[in-house]
Amino acid sequence: MKRKIAGMVGALALMTTAGAAAARDNVAAFDYLAYESAEAAAAVPGGQFRNPVLPGFHPDPSIVRVGDDFYAVTSTFSWFPGLPILHSTDLVNWRLIGNAIDRPAQLDFSGLGTNRGLFAPAITHHDGKFWIVNTCIECGGNFVITATDPAGPWSDPAWLDFGGIDPSLFFDADGTAWIVYNDAPRGEPRYEGHRALWIQQFDPVAQKVLPNRTLLVDGGVDPSANPIWAEGPHIYKIGEWYYLLTAEGGTADQHSQTIYRARAVTGPFTPGPFNPILTQRDLPADRPDRIEATGHADIVQLDDGSWWGVFLATRPFAGQSTLLGRETFLLPLRWVDGWPRFLDRQEAVPMVLDKPKLPASPASEWNSWRDEFDGALSDEWIGLRTPGQTPQWTTAAGALQVVAGPAAAGSLGTPAFVGRRLRHTRAEISTRLTFTPERSGDFAGLLAFMDESHFLAAGKERGRLVVRLRTAAEQGSSGVVVAEAPLTTDVPIELKLALDGGSAQVSWRAQGTAAWQAVGGPINVEPLASVYAGLFTGLVVGPYAFLPG
Numbered sequence: 001m002k003r004k005i006a007g008m009v010g011a012l013a014l015m016t017t018a019g020a021a022a023a024r025d026n027v028a029a030f031d032y033l034a035y036e037s038a039e040a041a042a043a044v045p046g047g048q049f050r051n052p053v054l055p056g057f058h059p060d061p062s063i064v065r066v067g068d069d070f071y072a073v074t075s076t077f078s079w080f081p082g083l084p085i086l087h088s089t090d091l092v093n094w095r096l097i098g099n100a101i102d103r104p105a106q107l108d109f110s111g112l113g114t115n116r117g118l119f120a121p122a123i124t125h126h127d128g129k130f131w132i133v134n135t136c137i138e139c140g141g142n143f144v145i146t147a148t149d150p151a152g153p154w155s156d157p158a159w160l161d162f163g164g165i166d167p168s169l170f171f172d173a174d175g176t177a178w179i180v181y182n183d184a185p186r187g188e189p190r191y192e193g194h195r196a197l198w199i200q201q202f203d204p205v206a207q208k209v210l211p212n213r214t215l216l217v218d219g220g221v222d223p224s225a226n227p228i229w230a231e232g233p234h235i236y237k238i239g240e241w242y243y244l245l246t247a248e249g250g251t252a253d254q255h256s257q258t259i260y261r262a263r264a265v266t267g268p269f270t271p272g273p274f275n276p277i278l279t280q281r282d283l284p285a286d287r288p289d290r291i292e293a294t295g296h297a298d299i300v301q302l303d304d305g306s307w308w309g310v311f312l313a314t315r316p317f318a319g320q321s322t323l324l325g326r327e328t329f330l331l332p333l334r335w336v337d338g339w340p341r342f343l344d345r346q347e348a349v350p351m352v353l354d355k356p357k358l359p360a361s362p363a364s365e366w367n368s369w370r371d372e373f374d375g376a377l378s379d380e381w382i383g384l385r386t387p388g389q390t391p392q393w394t395t396a397a398g399a400l401q402v403v404a405g406p407a408a409a410g411s412l413g414t415p416a417f418v419g420r421r422l423r424h425t426r427a428e429i430s431t432r433l434t435f436t437p438e439r440s441g442d443f444a445g446l447l448a449f450m451d452e453s454h455f456l457a458a459g460k461e462r463g464r465l466v467v468r469l470r471t472a473a474e475q476g477s478s479g480v481v482v483a484e485a486p487l488t489t490d491v492p493i494e495l496k497l498a499l500d501g502g503s504a505q506v507s508w509r510a511q512g513t514a515a516w517q518a519v520g521g522p523i524n525v526e527p528l529a530s531v532y533a534g535l536f537t538g539l540v541v542g543p544y545a546f547l548p549g
Helices: 006-011 019-023
Strands: 027-037 048-050 062-066 069-073 082-088 095-101 117-126 129-137 141-147 165-171 177-183 196-203 214-218 231-238 241-248 256-262 292-301 307-314 327-336 339-341 352-354 368-371 382-384 393-396 399-403 416-421 426-434 443-451 454-461 464-470 480-486 493-500 503-510 540-546
Touching: 027 540, 062 292, 069 117, 082 117, 095 141, 117 231, 129 165, 141 165, 165 231, 177 231, 214 241, 231 292, 241 292, 256 292, 256 339, 399 416, 399 540, 416 443, 426 443, 426 540, 443 493, 454 493, 464 503
Parallel strands: 062 117, 117 165
Antiparallel strands: 027 368, 027 399, 027 426, 048 352, 062 069, 069 082, 082 095, 117 129, 129 141, 165 177, 177 196, 196 214, 231 241, 241 256, 292 307, 307 327, 327 339, 382 416, 393 399, 416 540, 426 493, 443 454, 443 540, 454 464, 464 480, 493 503
16 A cells, blocks of 8 residues: 655645745756665575565564554664654564654654654554654653554544653553553662653553553663663563563663563563573674664464564674664564563574465565656655744656755755655665756755764755765864766766665766766765764655755
């Protein structure tokens, strides 16, 4: 199912801008955008699948089963539209069906850094209604939204009166609802990263939490080891036990997943004899097909009695560096003496493994796609922060028309930029651009954006093609010129950005010519990796236009 971003496109329809920009040719037209994986497509034997199942910038996955269908949601921070809703019938092939936050009136991300906003959504279903409980960091706190159709529309947020982050909603068999979440421990924290897990009853009719809360976990599995960042909790009732599945160790290479259980939903919870039940921190750094930062899992049971879980992890090209951000992986759970387990000690996440025994679901085309901009943008396209009253782009006359604005990529404004997630370590992104820069600094082209202090912009300025790189907040908000080439033609040009791990190459050609010309040499883009940019996001690439004020 492919749903258009009606709210987003309506809010961003093309119009004439006011002030000095109105007198200038401030519209950049992009005839197409094409994406092509440059990685060899290794064959996967029949009946098997390849991890990750959601490649590129899909952290903090949460999953729910409703009959024969599975729905997932992941974090989006300050991107809009936010909270993608994905559907599958086989847990392997997923299709985006909408975004839960797709109307500017729902939430306001204005002025927020890229690593703020929507953290760790949790999705569930009860009595014909879908629920997402979530935290908006520096934009309101904890809230719940609902929908009868997971593709939307989703309700406006109902704000919840409790602190902390990573809330998850659990409906018990008797209909009682509970929210479990991460918050500060009682008293003063003993160390940096000392957190606790709490539970509080929730009234689903009034959409309010009830007074009083109960401490479930203080610190983590072994408090004497000063475990950090107990977070991302989920509760499940399995047989006579309540299981508490949670992450700890931080979201970098020490990330892990742990398990507890209790006879009552409010505890006391006892950690399992084998913890963590998922981590890669005990494996050698030189192993092949290296997966890191595993954790923040959610699990479902199938009709055959088997259990499967989704979780986040990274695929570094060097050290802990990746431009893809945290991605969503899938593994089966096995049960040992009444306790679930993903992996044994020093067991690597398999890249290829047997599929769940489920009916096949259609796959999304992520390896190769081309948008001719002959209709409204699909839900795959995202922009920075909540759109304001001044529209920035639309699809018209077979092109994406971008109104160049005064917000630079490195600002906390709303740049005239819209893009899609990078899905592969090696990929090429190309476009055809028509733009007439009139003053020094006028720019239009491709932007590869990790956060406001880490991005690459390649495009057209007056009389030249430039590549700008920003790797630190101390640099200018448009980045530093790292490559340039003279441009004497007035005809439309094509741009190509080729990414290969930590290296990038920008090329161009005039419309009607066959040969690509390099703009400078290879550029080191490892400093854009998520490990240097707050860890949370992944690279988003797309058209961008800027006019200095």
